[in-house]
Amino acid sequence: MALSRLLPRPNTRTKTTKESTLPKVIAFANQKGGVAKTTTTLNLGVAFKERGFRVLLVDLDPQGNLTMSQGLNPDAIERSMFDVLVHRIPLEDVIEQREVDLAVSSIDLAGAELALASQIGRERALEKALASVRERYDYVLIDTPPSLGLLTINAFVAATSVIVPVQCEYLSLRGLVQLENTLSMVRENLNPVVEITGILPTLFDKRTLHAREAVDILRENFGELVYNTKIAKTIRYAEAPVKGQSVLAYDPDGEAAMLYRDLAREVLNGAKPRQHA
DSSP: OOHHHHSOOOOOOOOOOTTOOSOEEEEEOOSSSSSSHHHHHHHHHHHHHHTTOOEEEEEOOTTOHHHHTTTOOGGGOSSOHHHHHHSOOOGGGGEEESSSEEEOOOGGGGGHHHHHTTSTTGGGHHHHHHTTTGGGOSEEEEEOOSSOSHHHHHHHHHOSEEEEEEESSHHHHHHHHHHHHHHHHHHHHTOTTOOEEEEEEESBOTTOHHHHHHHHHHHHHHGGGBOSOOOBOOTHHHHHHHTTOOHHHHSTTSHHHHHHHHHHHHHHTTOOOOOOO
8 A cells, every 4th residue: 555655644743841732632533434533532531531631522523422422312412512613602511521521512513514604714613612611621632523524624723633543444544645635734724733643543453464464554654653552342342332431431440441541641642730720
């Protein structure tokens, strides 16, 4: 696969220093569905909280899987991220306190792109909404829909970095090209600092040669951007949302939870929690 000829390698990760500015806003994006974006947003956020960080999760997917994963019913939610983006209500009004703070989604969010289409500054709706709460948190993690539409563009504009979960299959790797092209346009016109800071292999089955080869291809093309942690394929990630829990709460001593704690150490890369007033 000649991905290296199609997609310039983004900057490699650097060690976090005391001078690094927090809070950081991380968007989890991949236009392909079923790659563990929601699973990673939730479990990484809970792993950050375990290490003393203040975390806000933002469910920007109309499917509301992140919201459901914390035991909430999107169909019963009266105000959601749709109202924040379209009607400009305060973000605080849609934050639910669960394992971590969560700005909830509902099916109404499916109409947000059409509702925002005629608004000036529509790409910055999320960035503006976050302004009032960002200083309360060390990390804001955004779960995006499986598309590169206006909701995902809003996430890129608001973000300081992007983590791309990638299923360990050949066809999943091809989507990285389109994703980086979209990010390049956002950098040029809307947010000059946003970039891919990590690529996360997910649904990894160590028993198959195909999965191992897919990881090798990622490392060949993206080097240190590929996290050492590989999220294994396990039923625990499907069982935990049924209980309205992260896998760290559902099976705290299991391998699935330990993998996200390992990932948290990699992503934090030496960062320490801020002192909050």
